[in-house]
Amino acid sequence: MLSLNRKTKGEALFDLLNNIGMLLICFVTLYPIWYVVVNSLNEGMDGMRGGIYWWPRIFSFENYTAVFQNPGIMTAMGVTVAKTLLGTILHVFFTAMVAYAFSRRELIGGKIYIFIGTITLFFGGGLIPTYLLMKDLHLLDNFLVYIIPVMFSFFDLIIFMTFFREIPDGLEEAAEIDGANDWSIFVRIIIPVSMPVIATISLFHGVYQWNDYFAGVIYMNNMDLQPIQTYLYRVVAQSSSNQMVAQIPGGIGKTVTSQSIKLATMVVTTMPIVFVYPFLQRYFVKGMMIGSIKG
Amino acid sequence: MENMRPDPPRRQWLRQMYRQRHIQIMALLGIAWIILFNYVPMYGIIIAFKDYRIINSIAEAPWVGLEHFKAFFEDDNFMNVMKNTLGISLIKLIVGFPLPIIFALFLNEIRSLRFKKAIQTISYLPHFLSWVVLGGILTTWLADVGIINNILLALNVIQEPISYLAEPDYFWGIIITSDIWKELGWSAIIYLAAISSVSPDLYEAATIDGAGRFQKMWYVTLPSIKGTISILFILAVSGVLNSNFDQILVLRNALNESASNVIDIYVYQTGMLSGRFSYSTAVGLFKSVIALFLLLIANSVTKKLNNTSLF
Numbered sequence: 116m117l118s119l120n121r122k123t124k125g126e127a128l129f130d131l132l133n134n135i136g137m138l139l140i141c142f143v144t145l146y147p148i149w150y151v152v153v154n155s156l157n158e159g160m161d162g163m164r165g166g167i168y169w170w171p172r173i174f175s176f177e178n179y180t181a182v183f184q185n186p187g188i189m190t191a192m193g194v195t196v197a198k199t200l201l202g203t204i205l206h207v208f209f210t211a212m213v214a215y216a217f218s219r220r221e222l223i224g225g226k227i228y229i230f231i232g233t234i235t236l237f238f239g240g241g242l243i244p245t246y247l248l249m250k251d252l253h254l255l256d257n258f259l260v261y262i263i264p265v266m267f268s269f270f271d272l273i274i275f276m277t278f279f280r281e282i283p284d285g286l287e288e289a290a291e292i293d294g295a296n297d298w299s300i301f302v303r304i305i306i307p308v309s310m311p312v313i314a315t316i317s318l319f320h321g322v323y324q325w326n327d328y329f330a331g332v333i334y335m336n337n338m339d340l341q342p343i344q345t346y347l348y349r350v351v352a353q354s355s356s357n358q359m360v361a362q363i364p365g366g367i368g369k370t371v372t373s374q375s376i377k378l379a380t381m382v383v384t385t386m387p388i389v390f391v392y393p394f395l396q397r398y399f400v401k402g403m404m405i406g407s408i409k410g
Numbered sequence: 411m412e413n414m415r416p417d418p419p420r421r422q423w424l425r426q427m428y429r430q431r432h433i434q435i436m437a438l439l440g441i442a443w444i445i446l447f448n449y450v451p452m453y454g455i456i457i458a459f460k461d462y463r464i465i466n467s468i469a470e471a472p473w474v475g476l477e478h479f480k481a482f483f484e485d486d487n488f489m490n491v492m493k494n495t496l497g498i499s500l501i502k503l504i505v506g507f508p509l510p511i512i513f514a515l516f517l518n519e520i521r522s523l524r525f526k527k528a529i530q531t532i533s534y535l536p537h538f539l540s541w542v543v544l545g546g547i548l549t550t551w552l553a554d555v556g557i558i559n560n561i562l563l564a565l566n567v568i569q570e571p572i573s574y575l576a577e578p579d580y581f582w583g584i585i586i587t588s589d590i591w592k593e594l595g596w597s598a599i600i601y602l603a604a605i606s607s608v609s610p611d612l613y614e615a616a617t618i619d620g621a622g623r624f625q626k627m628w629y630v631t632l633p634s635i636k637g638t639i640s641i642l643f644i645l646a647v648s649g650v651l652n653s654n655f656d657q658i659l660v661l662r663n664a665l666n667e668s669a670s671n672v673i674d675i676y677v678y679q680t681g682m683l684s685g686r687f688s689y690s691t692a693v694g695l696f697k698s699v700i701a702l703f704l705l706l707i708a709n710s711v712t713k714k715l716n717n718t719s720l721f
Contacts, residue, residue: 129623133519140513141532144591147547148535150557154550165555213440216433223427228437232444237702240451241694242674243681247457247468248450267443297432326540329656333682347542351549352660374550381546388538396531 148385155179155382159375178379181371188380190339191346198261198342199324206320207313209266214275215301232269242333249334260334261324261342271316278312279305314398318391325388343384350377458692464685471688478692487676495672495697498582499650506590507646510597511639515627517598518605530602533595545660548588549575575661578669584661585654585670604638605631640718648705651697673697 154162158173166172182188217228240248245264254260282305290300306313331345350373427434453468458478460471482488513533520526536544551557552574559571574580612630621629655674662670671679673693681690705720713719 126623129519130521133516134525136516137520137525137529140594141529144532144536144595147551148539151547151550163555165557165560168557209439209443212436213443216436216440219430219433221426221430222433222437223423223430225437228441231441235444235448237705238452238698239448240454241691241698242677243687243691243694244451244454244457246682247454247687248447264447267440267447269444272440297430297436301436322538326538326542328540328542329659344540344542347546348660351542351546352663377546378550381543385539385543389535392535392538393531396534 151378152382155375155378157375159371161370162375163372175370178371178375179383181376182379182383185376187338188343188346188383191341191343192383194258194340195325195342195344198258199321202262202265202324203317203321205262205266206268206271207317210268210271210316211275211306211309211313212301213267214272215279215305216297217272218276218279232272235269246333255334256337256340257334258340261327261330264330265320265323268320271320274316275309275312278309282308311398314395318395318398321391322388343380347377347380347384350380455691455695457688458695460688462688462691464687474688478689479696481689482693482696487671490668491671491673491676494582494669495651495674498585498654498672501582502586502589502654503646503650505586506593507643509590510594511601511635513594514598514601514605515631518602518631519623519627530595530599533598535595536592537596539592541656541660544588544592545657548584548661552584573665575663576665578666581661581666581669585657589654589657600642601635601638604635608634636716637718640712640716641720644705644708644712644720647708648701650704651701 150168153169153171154167155178156174156176157167157171158175159178161173216222217225217232219225222228239245249255249260249264254263286304286308287300290304295303326344328342328344328348331341332348335341335345457468457471459473459475460468461474462468462471517526517529520529553559554571554573558574559568562568563571572580574584608631612634613626616626616630652674654672655678658670658672658675659678662675674697677690677694677697680686680693709719
């Protein structure tokens with residue numbers, strides 16, 4: 116065994132280079148994010164001169180104060196929080212419920228149901244037919260357009276189904292003998308034992324809800340109902356910088372610029388994800404495996 | 411005596427249906443959703459063959475056959491749109507597909523478990539950021555007074571700042587590089603998982619045979635995860651045409667249009683912005699047909715090569 120574990124010179128060099136390479140990848144991944152954070156914490160006018168790479172030159176929270184005092188940004192943030200919470204709860208509950216029914220072997224018509232769903236993995240209507248449907252359903256300029264059209268996903272159903280099928284049947288049978296019906300079995304037994312997969316799907320859909328800007332772009336003309344990512348999209352892609360400055364309340368408007376506010380908004384928008392994801396990390400690796408390999 | 415006879419099949423079926431009424435309701439709620447939000451839009455595709463105006467219904471619109479497809483093939487934008495769509499997709503596949511595998515192979519060779527975990531956590535992080543935020547980072551970095559120009563000017567590589575996002579020549583490179591940056595760590599998860607299930611016996615045997623680190627990667631690890639690679643390759647090929655929409659929508663502008671106008675963007679522009687619903691649905695359908703062909707080709711190629719396929 117000793118000879119197996121001893122490092123040769125070549126091995127040692129390999130390890131050294133590999134470690135250096137990985138550190139380099141970490142740096143390349145993190146630095147652009149660090150750069151934004153540092154610049155958002157620098158005084159705006161000074162930041163325009165550039166050259167801030169590692170640490171703020173003139174430290175200032177004013178960009179953040181401006182973000183939090185901007186009613187447009189705060190409304191958009193509220194819409195995003197609402198759609199993420201509501202959308203995720205409904206998506207997870209509804210998809211899990213359908214998956215639970217589909218996963219029961221005795222379900223009459225189960226094979227046909229699954230076939231109907233599988234088709235949707237490969238074919239879809241595309242942008243315009245979907246838009247026309249939303250219009251017919253009166254979902255344009257309606258908050259529910261963020262929730263109902265993405266309340267279900269057949270891909271997520273497969274992940275749930277794979278998990279449910281591994282739950283021992285005895286658990287359900289025992290509850291049935293105690294007189295529980297399928298609804299209460301689902302709510303009281305299946306959901307509590309499925310927390311790992313629920314956490315995974317919640318993270319995936321939560322991130323989707325948080326990050327999606329396109330629904331806001333095409334379905335929403337009402338600016339009070341646009342999510343923060345759509346707001347940012349309009350700032351970033353259409354660079355309406357003049358509007359931005361005009362929106363800043365007079366008192367603090369002196370040293371912030373549209374650019375520095377943009378950076379601060381980006382940081383504020385990203386914070387919740389950065390905080391939540393380490394906690395859910397151990398779940399999603401498992402969940403992604405189930406979904407990708409078996410599905 | 412009547413009661414002793416077994417139920418006729420119909421009554422038995424009804425009885426069973428009644429017994430599972432709760433799960434039937436759950437299942438049918440799902441089916442109703444699928445039909446409304448997936449199948450109704452599929453039916454809506456027929457406007458690609460009609461002259462649909464927003465004022466009347468789909469059924470009332472007159473049939474025009476393949477006219478919209480013909481109009482697209484004859485459109486001045488056709489060649490450009492196809493070139494951008496296929497070009498970006500192809501380069502992304504050639505460069506972007508192997509990189510996560512290579513990353514996973516080398517990450518697997520890291521000896522310190524804690525260091526490995528830390529790298530993984532860091533490398534997934536960009537996957538969770540939105541393209542809007544990343545678009546913001548990119549426009550900041552690539553601006554005239556941005557960090558890229560500052561560095562290149564300081565190193566005397568360039569004499570004058572370049573507006574990268576205003577130059578079509580740089581657009582594909584920006585799209586492909588930033589996409590790899592965002593998804594490298596995330597795409598590697600699945601390969602790492604596959605690698606971790608390779609039997610340690612194989613490595614020990616290879617070590618006894620005198621195999622070095624690279625030889626073990628090449629002769630043990632890679633063949634062991636061939637199946638996973640094949641499946642993910644098929645999925646990558648079939649999804650490649652619609653994978654960059656969010657990203658390109660954020661980064662495109664009037665100046666880089668000749669390099670950024672891909673099918674999805676063109677559909678969005680002609681449909682949502684110009685209101686040519688039938689035409690843009692036809693263009694979208696054309697893309698779906700190409701995507702289906704790509705899926706079938708990738709599936710049969712991997713089937714021939716190593717007996718793995720999606721269906």
